[in-house]
Amino acid sequence: MTIQNGTRSAVFKILASAVAALSLVAVAAPAGAAGGGAKHPRSGGFSFEGPFGTFDQAQLQRGYKVYREVCAACHGMDLMSFRNLGQPGGPFYDSHFKGGPADNPYVRVLAAEVQVADIDSETGEPIMRPATPADRFPNPYANATAAAGANGGAAPPDLSVMAKARHDGANYIYSLLSGYEPAPEGLQIAPGQYYNPYMAGDLSPFWTGDPDHVPSGGFIAMPKPLADGQVTYDDGSPQTVDQYARDVAAFIAWASDPHATERKRTGMGVLAFLFIFAGLTYASYRRIWKGIAH
Amino acid sequence: MSDHESTYVPKTGIEKWLDSRLPIIRFGADYMALPTPRNLNYWYTFGGILMLCLVIQIVTGIVLAMHYVPNTEMAFASVERIMRDVNGGWLIRYVHANGASMFFIAVYLHMLRGLYYGSYKAPREIIWILGCVIFFLMIATAFLGYVLPWGQMSFWGAEVITNLIGAIPLVGEPILIWLRGGPAIDNATLNRFFSLHYLLPFVIFGVVVLHLWALHTSGQNNPAGVLIPKERTAKDTLPFHPYFTVKDGFAIILFLILFALFVFYMPNALGHADNYIPANPLVTPAHIVPEWYMLPFYAILRAIPDKFGGVLAMFGAIGILFVIPWLDTSRVRSMRYRPTMKVFFVIFVIVGLGLGWCGAQLPDAPVVSGMPSFMLLDGQLNSYLWLTRLLTAYYFAFFLIIMPWVGLKETPLPVPASVSEPVLDGGIPEKKG
Amino acid sequence: MGRQGSIGAHERCDVTESVELNHDGHGGGDDATRRDFIHIAAGAAAVGAGVMMAWPLVNTMNPAADTLALSTIEFDLTKVAEGMQVVIKWQGKPVFVRYRTPAEIQEAVSTPLSALKDPQPDAERIKAGHEQYLVVIGSCTHLGCVPTFNAGDYGGWFCPCHGSHYDTSGRIRKGPAPLNLIVPTYEYISDTRVRIG
Numbered sequence: 069m070t071i072q073n074g075t076r077s078a079v080f081k082i083l084a085s086a087v088a089a090l091s092l093v094a095v096a097a098p099a100g101a102a103g104g105g106a107k108h109p110r111s112g113g114f115s116f117e118g119p120f121g122t123f124d125q126a127q128l129q130r131g132y133k134v135y136r137e138v139c140a141a142c143h144g145m146d147l148m149s150f151r152n153l154g155q156p157g158g159p160f161y162d163s164h165f166k167g168g169p170a171d172n173p174y175v176r177v178l179a180a181e182v183q184v185a186d187i188d189s190e191t192g193e194p195i196m197r198p199a200t201p202a203d204r205f206p207n208p209y210a211n212a213t214a215a216a217g218a219n220g221g222a223a224p225p226d227l228s229v230m231a232k233a234r235h236d237g238a239n240y241i242y243s244l245l246s247g248y249e250p251a252p253e254g255l256q257i258a259p260g261q262y263y264n265p266y267m268a269g270d271l272s273p274f275w276t277g278d279p280d281h282v283p284s285g286g287f288i289a290m291p292k293p294l295a296d297g298q299v300t301y302d303d304g305s306p307q308t309v310d311q312y313a314r315d316v317a318a319f320i321a322w323a324s325d326p327h328a329t330e331r332k333r334t335g336m337g338v339l340a341f342l343f344i345f346a347g348l349t350y351a352s353y354r355r356i357w358k359g360i361a362h
Numbered sequence: 363m364s365d366h367e368s369t370y371v372p373k374t375g376i377e378k379w380l381d382s383r384l385p386i387i388r389f390g391a392d393y394m395a396l397p398t399p400r401n402l403n404y405w406y407t408f409g410g411i412l413m414l415c416l417v418i419q420i421v422t423g424i425v426l427a428m429h430y431v432p433n434t435e436m437a438f439a440s441v442e443r444i445m446r447d448v449n450g451g452w453l454i455r456y457v458h459a460n461g462a463s464m465f466f467i468a469v470y471l472h473m474l475r476g477l478y479y480g481s482y483k484a485p486r487e488i489i490w491i492l493g494c495v496i497f498f499l500m501i502a503t504a505f506l507g508y509v510l511p512w513g514q515m516s517f518w519g520a521e522v523i524t525n526l527i528g529a530i531p532l533v534g535e536p537i538l539i540w541l542r543g544g545p546a547i548d549n550a551t552l553n554r555f556f557s558l559h560y561l562l563p564f565v566i567f568g569v570v571v572l573h574l575w576a577l578h579t580s581g582q583n584n585p586a587g588v589l590i591p592k593e594r595t596a597k598d599t600l601p602f603h604p605y606f607t608v609k610d611g612f613a614i615i616l617f618l619i620l621f622a623l624f625v626f627y628m629p630n631a632l633g634h635a636d637n638y639i640p641a642n643p644l645v646t647p648a649h650i651v652p653e654w655y656m657l658p659f660y661a662i663l664r665a666i667p668d669k670f671g672g673v674l675a676m677f678g679a680i681g682i683l684f685v686i687p688w689l690d691t692s693r694v695r696s697m698r699y700r701p702t703m704k705v706f707f708v709i710f711v712i713v714g715l716g717l718g719w720c721g722a723q724l725p726d727a728p729v730v731s732g733m734p735s736f737m738l739l740d741g742q743l744n745s746y747l748w749l750t751r752l753l754t755a756y757y758f759a760f761f762l763i764i765m766p767w768v769g770l771k772e773t774p775l776p777v778p779a780s781v782s783e784p785v786l787d788g789g790i791p792e793k794k795g
Numbered sequence: 796m797g798r799q800g801s802i803g804a805h806e807r808c809d810v811t812e813s814v815e816l817n818h819d820g821h822g823g824g825d826d827a828t829r830r831d832f833i834h835i836a837a838g839a840a841a842v843g844a845g846v847m848m849a850w851p852l853v854n855t856m857n858p859a860a861d862t863l864a865l866s867t868i869e870f871d872l873t874k875v876a877e878g879m880q881v882v883i884k885w886q887g888k889p890v891f892v893r894y895r896t897p898a899e900i901q902e903a904v905s906t907p908l909s910a911l912k913d914p915q916p917d918a919e920r921i922k923a924g925h926e927q928y929l930v931v932i933g934s935c936t937h938l939g940c941v942p943t944f945n946a947g948d949y950g951g952w953f954c955p956c957h958g959s960h961y962d963t964s965g966r967i968r969k970g971p972a973p974l975n976l977i978v979p980t981y982e983y984i985s986d987t988r989v990r991i992g
Contacts, residue, residue, distance in 0.1 A: 119627050147442045151864050170867045190874075202864045225639075229442065232630060233638035268648065324638075327445070327452045334453070335626025341847070342622060345840040346615045352837040353608045360600065361782065362400040425855050447860040450851035611841070 107265040107284045112242035112314050116321060122329045123322050128159035130301055131319025134312050136182075137299050139227065142219065142290075144207035147228035148323055150179035151201040157329050159319070175201050182206060220260040222289035231317075231324035238321040240266065246313035248292040252283050261287040369395050397599035398606050399584035401781050405479075406582075407613030408472035414614055415465040416570065420563050422458040430510065432556035434549045437512035438640045456629040457621075462504050463632045464621050466655035469497060470714075477686075478707060480695030481583040487687035489580060492573040494683045499566045501656065501680070506559035508653060512552065513637030518650045520547050520555070526676075529669040546643065586778050587695030598781035649724065657721030658714055662757070664725055665750040667740055675754065682761045689761055691769030699775040706764050713756045720750040867992040869984070872928060880944050882933060885991050889933035889941055890979065891952075892989075895963060899950060900926050903964035910968070913975045917964040920978050930981050930989065931965040937972040952976070 115124045132153065135145070153160045154169030160178070165171040180198040184206045188195050199206070209215035215223035231237030243266040251263035254277035269286015272279070294309045301307055305315075322328070370391035372378045381388055429448050431440040444451035473493070476482055482490035509520045524547065528538040543550030581590065590598045600606070624631065632654060636647045652660050662679050666672035697704045725747040728735070735744030742748070868885050870892060875881045880893040895903070903917040921929055933941050940956035947953030948969065949962035959970030966975040981991040 147439060147446070149861070149864070151860075152446070155860070167867075168863070170864065200869075202867075229638045233635055235635050237635070331452060331456075331626055331629070335622060338622050338626065338847075339619065341840075341844070342615060342619045345837075345844060346612065346619065348833065348837040348840050349608065349612045349615055351833045352831075353612050355831055355833055356604050356608050360400070360605070362402075362600075421852060425852050428856065429859075443859070443861065447862075449854045449857050449859060451855055451859070453851050454855055608837075611837075 105270060105282065105284045106268045106286065107243070107247070109236050109239040109243040109266060110247070112239050112317055114238050114314075114318055114321065116238075116318070116328060119332055119335070121332065123157060123318065125159060125161070126303060126305075127315050127318045128322050130299075130303070130305060130311075131315040131317070131322075132159050132178075133301070134294075134299050134316040135227070135319055136178075138293055138312075139316065140205070140208065142208055142215075142224040143227045144209070144215075144224075145205045145228045145323060146207055146226055148205045149201070150175055150182075150199055150203055150205070152323075152326060153178060154201065155326065157326055158322070170201050172201070179203065220289060222260075224290065227320050227323070229324045231321040233324075237324065238317045241320055242313045242317040244288075245294055245316065246310050253277070255283060257287065260289060262289070262291050264288045368392050393578075394601070394603035394607070396578065396582075396602040397590075397595050398582055398602045399590060399598060399781050400600045400605075401584050401586060402582070402606065402609075403585055404609075404613055405471070405475040405585075407610050408468050408475065410610035411468045411614055411617050412465070412472060413570070414617075415461060415468055416563065416567060419458060419461050419465060420567070422454050422461065423560070423563065425454050426458055427560060430556075432510065432553050434512060434552055434641070437510060437552060441511045453625070456625045460621065460624045460629060460632065462507065463624070463653070463655065464617070465500065466504070468617070469500060470655075473497065473683075474711065477710075478697045478704075479583055479585055480587050480690070480692070480697070482687045483690065483692075483695050484687065485580045486576075486583060489573060489576045490687055491684055492569055492576060494680070496566055496569050496573060497683070498680055499562055499569065501659075503559060503562040503566065504653065504655065506555045506562070508637075509552065509555050510559060511637060512641045514639040514641055514645075514647045515634045515637040515650070517547060517641035517643065518647055519652055520551065522650055523652075524551075526663070526669075526673045529673050531670065583695070584781055585696060585698060586781055587698070588778060588780055590781055594780055594782075651722055654718065654722075657719075658717035659721075661717045661721035661750045662754050664721075665747065665754045679754075679757060682758065686761060686765070689765045691766050692772070692774070693769075694774040694777055696777075699777045700768075700772060701775065702772040703764075703768050706760060706768060709756070710760045713753045713760075717750065717753045717757065720746050720753065725750070867990060869988060869990045872987045872989060875928075877927075885932075885979070890991060891929070891931050891933045891944070891965075891976075893929045893931075893944075895927050895929055899963040902950060903962060906962065906964075906966075912967050913973065915964075915966060915975055920964050920966075920975070922983060925983060925986075928989075929963075929965060930991065931976040931978055933976070935959055935972055936967065936974040936976065937970070942976075 115121055115127070135143075151169035152158055154165070154172035154175035155161060156163075158169075160172060160174040162172060162174075165173075169175050179201050182199045182205075183196040184199040184203050186195055186197050187193065207215075209218065209223075212223055225233075230241060234240045244264060247266045248262070248264055251257055254275060255263060255271065256274045256276065257263060263283075263285065264287075265283065265285035267286040267288045270282075271284075271286060272282045274287075275282045294312045296309055297307050299307065299312060301311075305311055325331075368388060370381075370388045372381045372387070377387060380386070426444060429440060429444045429451065431437060441455065444455050446452075448454075476490060476493065505519075505523060509516045524538060524541060527541060528534045530537065539545065541551075542548075543554060584590075634651060634653075639647075651657070659676050659679055663672045663676040666675045692700060692703065694700055697707055723746040725741065725745065727746055728742065728744045729746055729749050730744060733744050735742045737743075738748065740747075866886055868883070870881075870883055872892070872894075875892055875894040877894045878896045878899075880891050882889050882891055884890070900917075906917075908914040908916065917926075920931075935942050935954040935956065937954065937957055937959055940954050942952035942954040942959070942961060944952060947960035949960050951961040951963045951965060951968075953960055954970065954972065957971050959972035960968045961972075961976055962968050964975075965978070967973070979991055981989050984990050
C-alpha cells in the first residue's frame with residue numbers, strides 16, 4: 069500500500085509541528101540555565117535516564133542512607149512519607165509484602181529509627197515518638213524562619229522535588245555535591261559562603277583577576293557536605309564522595325518523580341497502541357477515499 | 363441554520379417522535395452530511411484536533427480539581443499529592459499540563475492556515491473574529507492555570523502580568539488592587555484565579571459552538587480559496603462523514619502520538635524547572651519567563667521602553683488579528699495564487715518564531731556574541747532588545763502595511779474556476795480578473 | 796456535538812447516505828458493502844482508545860495512596876479498663892474496643908444461636924486467648940448511627956436512632972438493624988497491642 073501524497077504531507081505536517089514543538093523546547097529552556105556561568109553538569113551515568121531507564125533499587129537504598137545520615141540534618145523532604153520507601157519502584161519495595169508499605173518490615177524499622185513530633189493522645193502535650201510508615205519525613209526545623217536562622221539566613225531548600233526544580237536535576241545534584249573545589253586565587257568570598265563551580269551565579273563582581281576569565285559557578289551557603297568514609301555501605305560499594313553524591317542524587321531523582329518507570333512503561337504501551345491505531349485508521353481512510361478525486 | 367437543505371429523514375417511530383420535539387438527531391445527521399470541499403488538505407484537520415484538545419483539557423481539569431486545593435499553603439503540595447498519591451494522578455496532571463502546549467501548537471497552526479488560505483475573508487469574517495476571541499480566551503485561561511501550582515514562575519509570572527494592569531493611567535492601580543484582592547498576590551488572588559480558570563474553558567466551548575455555527579453558515583473554505591456555488595455542490599464537495607471524519611481521525615491519532623511523546627518521555631520539557639520551587643514572594647527567580655506559547659507577546663511587551671506602551675503593544679498584537687478581514691485588500695483568497703504575499707507570509711512565520719526565541723532571552727544579551735556593537739538609544743544594537751524591536755516592527759507592518767499594500771499591487775496567479783475543475787474536467791482554469 | 800463521535804463514527808458508516816451523493820462513479824472496487832472489516836477494526840480501536848482514556852480518569856476517584864496508608868492503626872489495650880470501652884477512629888469511623896467482664900463474656904458465649912437475628916457464635920467475633928477484648932466498628936448496621944455503650948436490654952449497646960439493641964458480643968438482638976456490629980480485620984501484635992486494618 070503506497071502512501072498517498074496527501075498522507076505523506078500529513079506525516080510531514082505532523083513532523084513539522086513536532087520539529088516546531090521540539091524547537092520550542094529549546095526556546096522554553098531558560099536562558100539562565102547556561103547563563104550566569106555555571107559549569108555544565110557532569111553526567112552521573114544514571115540508570116534511570118532515557119526512555120527505557122529504570123531506577124537501580126540498590127542505589128536508591130544507598131541514596132536514602134546518605135540522605136538520612138547526612139542531608140536530613142538540615143534538609144527536609146516534606147512531601148515524602150516513610151511508606152513511599154516501600155511503594156512499587158521505591159528503594160525498599162518488595163512484592164512479597166502483599167499489604168503494601170505498611171506491611172513491609174524494612175519500612176517499619178526504617179521509620180521507627182526516626183523520631184517524629186506528635187501530641188500525647190491523653191494529655192495533648194507535644195511528645196516525640198518513633199515514626200510509622202504513614203508519617204511524613206520530619207523536617208529538621210520547626211518552621212521556615214528557624215531554618216534560615218540556623219543557617220546564616222539561607223534556609224536549606226526542601227529536597228522533595230529538587231531533581232525537577234533544577235535543569236538536568238540528577239546530574240546537577242551529583243556535580244554540585246562532588247564538585248566542590250578550592251576557590252581560585254582572587255575570588256573574594258564572604259564568610260558563610262563557599263565556592264562551587266556548578267552553582268548558578270555570576271562571579272564577576274567578586275573577581276579581582278583577569279576579567280576575561282571569570283571563574284564559572286557561584287557561591288553556595290552550604291559547605292562541602294560529603295567526605296570519604298562518612299557513610300557505611302553494607303553492600304561493598306565504594307565509600308567515596310563521588311559514590312555518595314551519585315547515590316543521593318539518584319535517591320532525590322526518585323523522590324522527585326517516583327512514578328518515572330511506570331510512566332515510561334505506560335508510554336511504550338500507549339505508543340504501540342497508537343501506531344497500530346494509526347495504521348488501522350490510515351487503511352480505513354484509504355479504503356473510504358479509494359478512487360475519489362480530490 | 364445554513365443554506366444547505368437538511369437531508370435527514372427520520373425512519374423509526376422514535377426518531378420521528380424525537381425529531382418533532384428536539385431535532386437533535388437531525389442536527390447530528392446534517393453535521394455528518396455537510397458538503398465539504400473535496401480538496402481539503404491536512405492543514406484543515408486542526409479544527410478537529412482543537413476540539414479534542416478542548417475536551418481533553420476540560421475533562422482532565424475537572425478530575426484534577428477534585429484533588430487540587432486553591433490555598434497558598436496547600437496548592438503546591440496538593441499538586442505533588444496528585445503526582446504521587448492519587449491513582450494515575452501523574453498521568454492526568456502531565457496530560458493537562460502538556461495538553462495546554464499541544465492546544466497552542468494546534469491553534470497556531472490552525473490560525474496560520476486561516477491566514478494562508480484567506481479563510482478570514484468575506485463571507486467568513488465572523489468565523490475569524492470568533493476564532494480570535496477563542497484565542498484570547500485561551501491565553502487568559504492558560505495564564506490563570508499556570509498560576510495554580512503556586513511555583514516560583516506561577517507567582518512571579520502573575521506578579522509581572524498583573525502589574526501591567528497597573529500601568530494603565532488613572533484607573534490602573536485601583537483595578538490592580540481589585541483584581542488581586544489585596545495589595546499583593548496572595549490567597550485571595552489564587553482562589554479567584556482558580557474559579558476563573560474553571561469557568562473560562564466553558565466560555566471557550568460556547569464561543570466554539572458559535573464559531574462552528576458561523577462556519578456551517580458560510581461554508582468551509584478550501585485550499586483554492588474559491589467559493590462553491592450551490593450547483594457545484596455534488597461535483598466539488600463530499601459529505602463530511604465518512605470522508606473527513608476519517609481524515610480528521612487519522613490526523614488526531616498522529617497528533618496524539620506527538621502528545622504521548624511529550625507526556626510519557628519529556629513531560630517537563632516545555633515547562634520551567636523554577637516552577638518546582640514553591641512560590642516565595644521575597645525571592646525573584648533569575649529569569650521570569652512565561653510559557654513558550656506566550657513568548658512572542660512577552661517579547662513585544664519588553665520591546666517597548668514605556669511600560670504602558672508595552673502593554674498597548676502586547677494587547678495590540680492580539681487585537682490586530684481581529685481586524686485582518688478589513689486589512690487585506692486582495693481579491694484572491696488563497697496564497698497559493700499570491701506568490702508575493704506568500705513570501706511575506708513565510709517571513710511572518712519566521713518572525714513569529716524569532717519573537718518567541720527573543721522572549722526567552724535576556725534583553726541585554728548579545729545576539730551574536732563577540733560582534734562589536736554600539737549603543738543606540740537605550741540598548742546595544744547587538745542585543746535581543748533591538749532584534750525584538752526589528753521583529754516587532756515587521757509583525758505590525760505585516761498587518762498594517764503589507765496586507766493592504768500587497769493586496770492592491772501584486773499580480774496573482776490564475777485562480778481555478780472551481781474546486782474540482784482542474785482535477786476532474788481537465789479544463790483550463792479561467793483567468794480571474 | 797457530532798464531533799465527539801468523529802473517531803467512533805465508522806461504526807455508523809451509513810451506506811445509503813454516501814451512495815446517494817454522486818461520487819463520479821469511481822467508488823471503491825466492491826461497493827457491495829462499505830462496512831468493511833477495516834472500518835470495524837478502526838472503529839473498535841477507537842472504542843478501545845476511549846475506554847483506555849476513560850479508565851484512568853475514573854480511577855483517580857478511587858482512594859489515593861495516602862488515604863489507604865491511614866487504613867492501618869495500632870492500639871494499646873492497657874488503655875481500656877475492665878468493663879469499659881474506648882472509642883478510637885479508624886478509616887473515618889468509630890471503633891469500639893471493649894474490655895468485657897467475665898459475666899459479660901459468659902452471657903455472650905451461652906446465648907443460643909436460635910435467639911439471634913444474625914446467628915454467629917461469640918468465638919467467631921474475638922481472637923482465641925483474648926476473649927475479654929471485643930473490637931467492633933461502632934456503626935449501627937441499620938443506617939450508621941453510633942450506638943451508646945452499656946445501654947439497651949442485652950447489656951451491650953443501644954442505638955438511639957431507631958432502637959436497635961446489641962448484646963455483649965455486639966450482635967443484634969432486637970430492632971431494625973439486620974446484621975451484627977462489624978468486626979474489622981485485626982490482629983494481636985503483642986498481648987497488649989492490636990493492629991486494626
